[in-house]
Amino acid sequence: MADGATPRHGLRAAAAWPVRHVKTLLHWALVLAALGYIGGQLPGLVRAVREAEEVLAQVRQGWLLLAVLLAVAALVLYGELHRRVLMMGGAAVPTRTVQAITFAENAISNTVPVVGGAGALAYSISRLRRRGVDAALASWSVFLPGALASVLLLGLGVLALGAAGWLPLWLAVAAAAAVAVGAAGAWAVVTHPAVLRRFLVVLVHIGRRLPWLCRGCRSAWASDPDGTAARLAARIGLLHPAPGQWTGLVVLSLLSWAADFLALVACSTAVGLPAHWTALALGFLAVQVSIALQILPGGAGLAETGLLGVLLAAGAPAAPAAATVLLYRMITWLGLSVVGWIVYAAQIHLAPPHRHRHAPEPLAGTP
Numbered sequence: 001m002a003d004g005a006t007p008r009h010g011l012r013a014a015a016a017w018p019v020r021h022v023k024t025l026l027h028w029a030l031v032l033a034a035l036g037y038i039g040g041q042l043p044g045l046v047r048a049v050r051e052a053e054e055v056l057a058q059v060r061q062g063w064l065l066l067a068v069l070l071a072v073a074a075l076v077l078y079g080e081l082h083r084r085v086l087m088m089g090g091a092a093v094p095t096r097t098v099q100a101i102t103f104a105e106n107a108i109s110n111t112v113p114v115v116g117g118a119g120a121l122a123y124s125i126s127r128l129r130r131r132g133v134d135a136a137l138a139s140w141s142v143f144l145p146g147a148l149a150s151v152l153l154l155g156l157g158v159l160a161l162g163a164a165g166w167l168p169l170w171l172a173v174a175a176a177a178a179v180a181v182g183a184a185g186a187w188a189v190v191t192h193p194a195v196l197r198r199f200l201v202v203l204v205h206i207g208r209r210l211p212w213l214c215r216g217c218r219s220a221w222a223s224d225p226d227g228t229a230a231r232l233a234a235r236i237g238l239l240h241p242a243p244g245q246w247t248g249l250v251v252l253s254l255l256s257w258a259a260d261f262l263a264l265v266a267c268s269t270a271v272g273l274p275a276h277w278t279a280l281a282l283g284f285l286a287v288q289v290s291i292a293l294q295i296l297p298g299g300a301g302l303a304e305t306g307l308l309g310v311l312l313a314a315g316a317p318a319a320p321a322a323a324t325v326l327l328y329r330m331i332t333w334l335g336l337s338v339v340g341w342i343v344y345a346a347q348i349h350l351a352p353p354h355r356h357r358h359a360p361e362p363l364a365g366t367p
Contacts, residue, residue: 056271056323063270064327067263071332074259075106081145081252086128089137089239093128100343101127107340110291110298110333117294121146127347136232140239149253150292151183156257157285164278191240260284264328271323279314283307287328298333 079102086093101124109120121142128138155176162172241249261284268275286306290299304325311321 056326058272059323059327060270060272063266067266067270067327068331068335070259070263070266071336074256074263074332075102075336077252077256077259078102078145078149081148081249081256082124082141084245084249084252085141085144085239085241086133086137088241088245089133089140091128091133091137091141093131093133097127097131100347103336103340104344104347105340107337107344110337111341112297137239145249145253148249149256151179152250152253153257153285153288155179157288160278160281160285164282166282260332263332264324267327267331268320268324270327271320273311273316273320273324275311275314275316275321275324279311279316282314283310286310298337300333303333304329 076099079099080095082102083093083095083098086098104127105120105124108123109117112119124142125135125138128141129135133141158167158172158175158179161167162169167175261281264280264284265277268280283306286309287299287303290302290306293299293302295302307328308321308325311324312318
């Protein structure tokens with residue numbers, strides 16, 4: 001080698017050094033921005049605490065602790081749902097890793113304005129890819145639990161409206177059955193090989209134009225988008241849960257929603273709110289709809305207004321109703337979001353190097 005020449009790998013290392021540091025700085029900037037958003041919500045919460053000070057001074061600590069544990073359990077159960085889907089695809093990702101990704105994903109979704117939902121999905125997929133999970137399985141393990149949880153909440157919500165008398169009971173049962181049948185039909189259409197391939201071709205064409213994705217992957221997708229879509233469709237085709245596996249996924253999703261709802265019940269009990277379970281169920285639905293609308297991160301403002309409005313309409317006293325809303329949202333929104341951002345910050349330094357492969361992934365059952 002001539003004097004003064006630099007080895008090629010040395011050039012790459014020199015170029016990679018600032019890139020890594022730029023990514024780290026961007027990660028920390030996102031953490032600080034999200035925590036700043038949370039801090040911006042604190043003055044309103046402090047005012048609410050002062051207004052409900054008399055009720056909060058008499059809060060039952062045991063019930064409050066139970067609400068915290070139930071809120072954490074709800075998110076842990078949702079993380080286990082992700083892990084079960086990964087196991088079906090043959091990916092043995094450690095439980096603590098999946099839970100860390102789930103807590104960070106929840107924080108991103110609930111505190112990042114405008115792109116929080118999409119950013120949370122992209123974060124989860126990229127973290128799983130770093131641990132060697134193929135693209136199809138990583139995407140499927142994020143999409144399927146979210147879709148299943150949404151369908152179950154919709155069905156349960158319709159039944160709650162019937163139980164509360166807002167709908168005739170027979171109509172509520174019929175609507176819940178229609179949701180189940182519609183979801184099964186949508187699943188059959190989405191997972192049909194021809195439909196799935198067409199959908200994935202569109203995603204591949206979009207993905208190869210996104211500059212922050214792996215350059216090697218984008219190059220491979222650009223050279224053979226149809227072949228890439230066919231391989232992804234074949235991989236996803238192997239990820240259909242068996243009846244017993246479906247049962248396990250549905251049970252986990254129901255338990256996650258139940259734990260979240262019971263956290264609200266525990267908050268109301270902690271402040272002595274005399275509210276019937278149907279009023280709490282309708283208020284819980286108002287919170288979840290506000291979050292799903294993504295008008296503001298975590299449904300900020302809308303969720304509190306909706307829950308408080310339902311409780312007051314049901315005849316609950318104003319002070320304990322406001323205290324219930326305050327405790328529930330501080331635990332399930334701000335509390336879990338802060339924990340999630342702490343996990344996210346830790347993952348910046350603990351995450352392994354990118355391990356995903358650019359060669360076609362071997363399909364299960366092939367030599």
